[in-house]
Each structure stands twice: as C-alpha cells, then as structure tokens.
Amino acid sequence: MLQPNEFKIYNASAGAGKTYTLVKEYLSILLSNINPFAYESILAITFTNKAANEMKERILQQLVKFSQPDFAENSDLKNLSKELEISPKEMHLRSKNVLVKILHNYSRFSVSTIDKFNLRLMKAFAQDLGLSSNFNVEMEQEKLFEESVHQLFAKIGEDELLTSVLIDIALDNLNDNKTWDISRDLVKTASALYNDTHLTQLAKLQKYNLEEFNEFRKTVFSQTAQKKNALKNNASEFIQLITENGVSIGDFASGASGIGGYFKKFLNEDFAYPTQTHLKNIENTDPKKFTSGKADPSLNLIIENIFPRIQQLFYDAVKIQKDLPLWEGIQKTIVSMSIINEVEKSIDLLKEDQNVLLISEFNKRISSGLQKQPSGFIYERIGNRFHHYFIDEFQDTSTLQWQNLLPLIENARAGSDTVMLVGDAKQSIYRWRGGNPEQMMNLVENHQKLDIKVENLPKNWRSHENIIAFNNSFYQNIANDLKIEAYQKLYFEGNNQEKNDKKGGYVQLNFISKKDKTIEDYNYHDAVLVQLLENIQSVKSQGFQLNEITILHSTKKLGKLIAEFLTKNEIPLISSESLLLKNADEIEVLELFFKTISNEEDKISKTLFLLKFNQLKNQIFPEITQSIQSVLDENQTALKVLLDQFGFDISFAFEPSVSMYDFVEKSIQYLELNGKADAYLQYFLDYVLEYSMSNEYNFQRFLEHWESKKDDLSISPPDGIDAVQLMTIHKSKGLEFPVVMLPFADWGDRKNYPNFWIPIDDPELPFDEFLVKSYGKLDQVNDEISAKITEEHQEFLLDNLNMLYVATTRAVEQLYILTERKESKDEDKLKTGVSQYFNSQFPTGEEIAVIGEKVRNSEPENEKTIAENLDFTSENWENRIEISRESSKRWKKKKEIVYGELIHEMMKEIHSEKDLDKVLKKALISGEIKESERDELKNKMISIVQHPELKAHFDENLKSLNERDFLDENGEIFRPDRLVLDGNSCMIIDYKTGGESVKHIAQINYYAENLAKSGYQIEQKFLVYIGDEIEVKEVN
Structure with missing residues (x-):
C-alpha cells in the first residue's frame, strides 16, 4: 500500500497484472479511510476511454463483491484486510458505504482519460486562457482540417503567392511519383500543428509569413543548385584535364568504377559519395598505384604530374558533397513547410467561427496558460482537492502532458499526498503522437535522487511457460x-x-x-x-x-x-x-438512396442504387438495364413509379419529415431493409440521431459528414x-x-x-x-x-x-x-x-x-451460444401505440411548475442568448418538449436573458459557470445554477419555481459565503422565479 508522501513507480511488463495492482492500490487508499467520500480526493488518469472504463468497472466490481453477504469468503478482501489491518467485517461495511456514495455522486468518481481531465481544467480556466466560456470541443479533428484545406484552395487564383506555392507542392508530389492531389498532404501538415511531437519546433517557424518563407525557399533552391553545379564543374575540369593529357578514365585504378567514374557520375546528376576504394586510391602517396595495371606505362609520369590537381578536385568535391545533403533535405520539405502558417490561419478562422477547440490542443493551451498558476489555485477552480494521484500507461505520456501534470504532482509531494505511476517503456508504441518512453526510463533510472520508489511486478500471469521462456530469452x-x-x-x-x-x-x-x-x-x-x-x-x-x-x-x-x-x-x-458500417449492403443502399433523392442530377448514384438494391432484393427487376434506362434521364417521379411497380412505396421521400432520423427510419421501413436484427442499421440510426442533435436537417451536409466519417464507424463484434x-x-x-x-x-x-x-x-x-x-x-x-x-x-x-x-x-x-x-x-x-x-x-x-509441443494444454472452451438476432422493427412514429416522450410525465402537474422545471433544466446549457435555439432543438429531438411548446418556452427564456437586470450578465463575452460543483469547508458539494465571472468578481443567479421562500435567500447566501472564502468577490445575487411571468429579485 502507498504510504503518506510516497511516490511509487510500478514497472509492469506484459501480463504482469498491471490493472489488478492499480485497482488494489486504489482500493487500499479508498478503504483505509473511514470517510466514505475519500474517492473524491483520488485522481486516476489513463490514456484511452477503454482503459478508463475498464478501471472504473474493475474498482466497482470489487466494491460490489466486497459488499456481498459472502464477503468473508472473498480472497481479495481477506488479503486487503490483512494488509490494511482492518477486520473483514469493517472492510465489508466500508465497501457498501463507499459504493453507495460513488453511485449517487458518480461525477465525483475521478477516473478518466487525460483529455477529460484537461477539459475540466480548460473549462475552469476558460477566461484565463482567453476562451469563450461556452466553447465546444471538436473531437473529429480531421473534418476541420479538411475544411481548412478547402478554404485554402478557395483562394487559388486570388492570392498569387499562395497559388504559386500550392502548385509547387503539387509538382513536387508528381516528381516523387505521388498524386497531384495535395489535399491529403496538407491535412497531414495541419495534423502536425497539433501533435505534441512537433510543437516546440513549429512554434519557432510561426513567426515567418508566406513571403518570408518564399525567400527562404529561393535561397534553398539556389544553394542546392549552386552546389550541384560546382560538382559538375569539378567533373568537367577533371574530364578536360585528363583529356588534354591523353589519359582516359580506364587508365586509373579500378577503371570505370574508380576515380574517373566517380567524377563522371556528377555530369549525370548522380552525386554519390566516394567509396572506401576511392578514398584509399586518392590518399595513395605513390601515384603509380593510382594508375591501372592495364594502362600504358608511359602514362605513369603524366598521371603523376596531374595527380595533385586531381587530388584537389576530389577533396573540393567531397567538401561540397558533405553540405549538399543538408540543402537537398531542406529542399524536399521547405515547400510544404512554407504553407504551414497559412494552414494554421485557416484552422484558427474555422475554430473561431464554430466556437470550438481541438482536443489535441489542450496540452498546448494548458501548458502556456496554467504553468504560472499556483497549483492550489488550480484545485480551487476545478472544485476538487486531490490527495492521491494514479497515472496509468505512463510510458505513453507526452513531455507536454507530464509538464502539465507536474504542478499537481509537486504539490502532492510537498505534503503527505501520494503519487503512483504504472507503465512499461517496452510497450510504448505511440511516439508518433507524442508518447515519450524515455521520460519513464529517466524517472526509473534516477529514482534514488528523486526519492521515488520503483517496484517491478515480477510474474507473468498471462502466458504459458514456454511462451514466457521464449520472450525472456529472445528479448534479452x-x-x-x-x-x-x-x-x-x-x-x-x-x-x-x-x-x-x-x-x-x-x-x-x-x-x-x-x-x-x-x-x-x-x-x-x-x-x-x-x-x-x-x-x-x-x-x-x-x-x-x-x-x-x-x-x-x-x-x-x-x-x-x-x-x-x-x-x-x-x-x-x-x-x-468487416465491421465497418459502410461495408454492410443495407447501409450502402441507404447511402445511395439518399444521394439519389437529394440530387436528381446524380445519375451515377441513381444507377448504383438500383443495381445494389436489385442485388440485395434477389434480382427483383427482371430487366435491370432496361429499368435503369427508364429512369436515368427522368425526374424523381419516374423512380417513384418504378419502385412502386415492385411494391416499394417511396412517396414519403417527397413529403415533409419531422426530423432526419424520422426520414432515415422511414427509408429503412419502406425499402424493406428491416428484416432480422441488423446491428449495422441500429448503429447507423444511432449515428443519425447523434448527428441530428448538433446539426440542422440538411441531407447534403449529412452526406458530407458521413463521407468524412464512414471509414471509421464500425459496430462492436457480435458475441459467440x-x-x-x-x-x-x-x-x-x-x-x-x-x-x-x-x-x-x-x-x-x-x-x-x-x-x-x-x-x-x-x-x-x-x-x-x-x-x-x-x-x-x-x-x-x-x-x-x-x-x-x-x-x-x-x-x-x-x-x-x-x-x-x-x-x-x-x-x-x-x-x-x-x-x-x-x-x-x-x-x-x-x-x-x-x-x-x-x-x-x-x-x-x-x-x-x-x-514446446504443439498440443492444446488448456481445457477447450464450451462452444459459445451465438447471440440470437432480434427483429429490427421500423414503423411510422405516428402509428406507434406508445410515444416515448418525457412531456407525457408532466401532464398531471400544473403548467407553470412544469414549464418552470423544464426551463430551469434547459438554462443549464444557456451561456448567452445565441444558445437558445440549439438547446431547444436538442430538447425537441430528445422528446423533452413538443413542437407546440417550443415557441412559448423560447419566449420565457428570452424574458430571462433579456431581463433588464440580467441582460448584461448573459453577454457572450463574459465567462459563465452553469451547474458547476464546488466544495464547502466540510467537504459538502454545492452547485449554484449560474455564476458570471469578471476577473475575480462574481455574480450569482439561482432559478426557482413556485413562490418566494426565505430558504431561497438562505441558500444563495450560503453559496456566496463559501465562494467568497475561495477568493471570489461577490458583486450581486439574483433569485429568478419562473412562473407565468419572470420575476427577478436581487438579494442584498
């Protein structure tokens, strides 16, 4: 178990029980503390959602097992009980208590990816970092990179220098036998801007604009050409020298592959380095040995006379050759590097326009903005105070990530807090995205100087003995x-x-x-x-x-x-x-159908749709070629008539739909793609719903989004x-x-x-x-x-x-x-x-x-039962017996209370007036509200954000914190509805339904008192009562 003020590194080779050890140490800290909220002071960080979810699951599974009536038989509980010197019964009771607290306050269970932890910091420090308080995080970075490249291409013909550079990049690609389409290369360049591996170096290049880079480019090309010409001149002088003296290349030692061949290659643009034989011959003190044994002896004296000049030409060439690779190397990349700042400008404009931050820039933003902040201040602002830190897969941590975590680690080491790192530098395979295994190796190597305890997990629990023996011997x-x-x-x-x-x-x-x-x-x-x-x-x-x-x-x-x-x-x-959505026949048919319906001029999609649909439906069209020809040059009505002849009614496609999800579901139903359960269709509908939540109903935009995502969207493999x-x-x-x-x-x-x-x-x-x-x-x-x-x-x-x-x-x-x-x-x-x-x-x-012996040593697994597919049903929502709508749950309540509660809930996501439509749309799609309620709710919310006493506090340039958790002096959570921050000044808004109450005043004063203790200067406090009318009361 970790001791107070201990910094421990677990070296965990493959199969050594890393996750088991991590969970055990976590539970040791958790259950050695009598406070059931101790989990709130533990921060566990890993690098993938999968790993974070697995860690959470393993911790909760153990707590569930420890909470069972048969806890006394649990070997893990008994071992941990013995190690902590706590009775099994007490461990059992603590486990039950902690489990309940975690499940009831799950957001305080801080086991997450480093990106999610960074997001918390970014949200807490948005104002300090010069960010909008309601910025969004863009996970699909490549989509934004592609948009930025398209914006650059839009300037072709308008910006002369930019056009010239882009053409040069395309020509370079063609010279390297690559495609002239440079969009993928530019997307890679954009990606490099947000890769921790290149941040320091690229930052130095950002001070040069396109014009300056163009001058550097001219210098590089000029220097490269000069050096190549100098080598050619050397070669020409050598040829002239030997010719004038009646000597041929074959008269030198090694003949055509000797010193003469070395110079002659320069004239053919082959600037190969001299071989060891060339160097040996040229350094010969006896010029006679520089001559071929087959040469006429009378040439010995001639070659001896010109030998000093040949030597000088050789050494001059070698000197030039030493520099040439540097200029050639830079020449290959400077054209594409010269565009990098233009790419970044394009990305920045898109980010500003869409109010987004890329997830990959978190480390850079935090590094530049938070390094100067005292670590205690960081904790206060994120509403937590951590005393124990667990970092999993430490070998994959980038230098910048570790530097960002160091203030927290150093603060922990200054007190009695603990730090535990787990990893294996041999399993670091992500250097290309910033992973730095040498970081972990250095900490382990210098652990005594740094007062770090290193513990190796010695046993491989995974593999059979011969596999372990092979790997041990092979890698040693x-x-x-x-x-x-x-x-x-x-x-x-x-x-x-x-x-x-x-x-x-x-x-x-x-x-x-x-x-x-x-x-x-x-x-x-x-x-x-x-x-x-x-x-x-x-x-x-x-x-x-x-x-x-x-x-x-x-x-x-x-x-x-x-x-x-x-x-x-x-x-x-x-x-x-095989698990990609796009590879399922039904999904391909849907995609082609959407393209056909949204653009009747798209004859290729129309043709492919009918061919694929015909194949999927076992050749329903007797004469497929004739069927295609009958609709190819016609409008959409002809397609409707054709499909109708064979029992497929697509009239819905020409009528208004409630939502994109509704349209897609009808497409599945009327094209009869819904047979036995199809995981691909289910997942595709989930994808459509997710897209609809944050995008307008526009099929062309949806198809563009699908095109950018379909190579990555896949279902989970079916069991069995x-x-x-x-x-x-x-x-x-x-x-x-x-x-x-x-x-x-x-x-x-x-x-x-x-x-x-x-x-x-x-x-x-x-x-x-x-x-x-x-x-x-x-x-x-x-x-x-x-x-x-x-x-x-x-x-x-x-x-x-x-x-x-x-x-x-x-x-x-x-x-x-x-x-x-x-x-x-x-x-x-x-x-x-x-x-x-x-x-x-x-x-x-x-x-x-x-x-070893080629036989099975383990017991054969019982043959797995293949999960039976469920019927995938798709029916018009209007005809469903039961409509899943949250609004139905509210019918029995008074209308003003219903609306008050609903508005209170939606105001969580309102930072400024421009958020209203997005929040209402989300509520409509999720079924929280009905279309008939939309306008009335919007008007009430407008009454709040435009209220004379509140309007200034909903300015989009101000930083606001909605429903943010804070801790009071006793460790209890409090959550004001809205804080508006201006520097260190703070204004509090709390929304209420029903009549006024002294409890409301007491509550907002409680918020103010505790926030003041955290260093905030409370300027104003408002209670907003939501009823038939909006009433605002300032609390003094």
Missing part, C-alpha cells in the same frame, strides 16, 4: 544489439519474468524466403499467406475454435491483404474492415461468432488471446524512417532546426547532425522493437510468427528491420523453429 538476446545503454537495460532487465502455474505452451517461427528461383512466379506475400492458412488449420485440428485465434498485423494494407485471402479460402473472419479475429498490433495492446499469429513480422527497415528535425547552423538560413524526410547522407554533414541522426535512428529501432514486443506478448497458449528469411551483410543487425532479430537468433537453413 536482442538487448545486446541495442546501442543505447538505457535501451539495453530496459530489454535485459525487463525480460526476466517469473512463470506462473500454466504448463506447456507452444511457439512456432516460420522463415519464408523473399525470393525462390526454384518456384515459377514465386511471391513472398502469397507464400506467407499460404503458411498462415496452414497454421490456422493446424490450430483448429488441436481443438481450438476459430474465435480463439487472433491475427495481428502492422499496417492496414497488410490487414486488407490477409482478410481478402482468408475470405477467399472460406475462413470466417471478424476484422475492423466462431471466426478468426484480425486486428492491428496497436489495437491489441492491453489485450490477450489464446492463440496469436503474427504474419509479416518484417517491418521497420530503413525505407520507413520517420521525418525528423535536424539542427541547422548556416548563415544563409534563419532556422536553428528544420524538418527533413530521410537520413540519406546527412550524417556526413557535421558531428551535431550525425549525433541527432544516431539518436533518431535508435528511437526508431526501439519503437519497432516495442511494437514487436507488444505483438509477441499477447498470446496465452500458442504463438505463431511468420517472418522473412534473409542474410544481412550489414554488421548492424538492427538496420534491416525486425525480421533480422529472428534471423540472428535462429540458424540459416531452418524453415521452421519450434519451442
């Missing part, structure tokens, strides 16, 4: 090949896991050659897939079900390749691709389906599977190095660092760049090794690895990708290596 051997000592230590000491009591287990490695001359039309990918299929069949013959097999892959492209092959070979499969599961390695993190197969374990070669920033020290450029696309020969430029490349290279290798580690540690009982067999002549084994890890440890010539 790899550790010897890593160049950085910290990485060596991480993989050597971090792969010494103790075994559990699960015996046996099986590991199989298949080595597959990239080329095989003995087989005609041999294809490496095909060979891997054939072996994969054989492995699946072998596993199935051992008694495993298909749903116990998971295939992991490193890229979406490979996942698609695997899925197509297995489907072709009739292997049932569940993958992210006996099918192989296919997923990316990244998605598998934190999960486990009975059998894991890893085909194409060969990623990470030098072709895939990421972009990186290099230091710049050149008077021709104002930058101190710049982004380049590849290493090339940059390590030859200077020692500083060489050191940076080495660092980046080692990080790249670690990231690829970490991904391999995650993949090979998911297996419980059997692990199959399919990799490339190849010989590496490179002394650095790690340069050729992860396949070389396997090749270096298993002898050449063996096509298969196994550890």
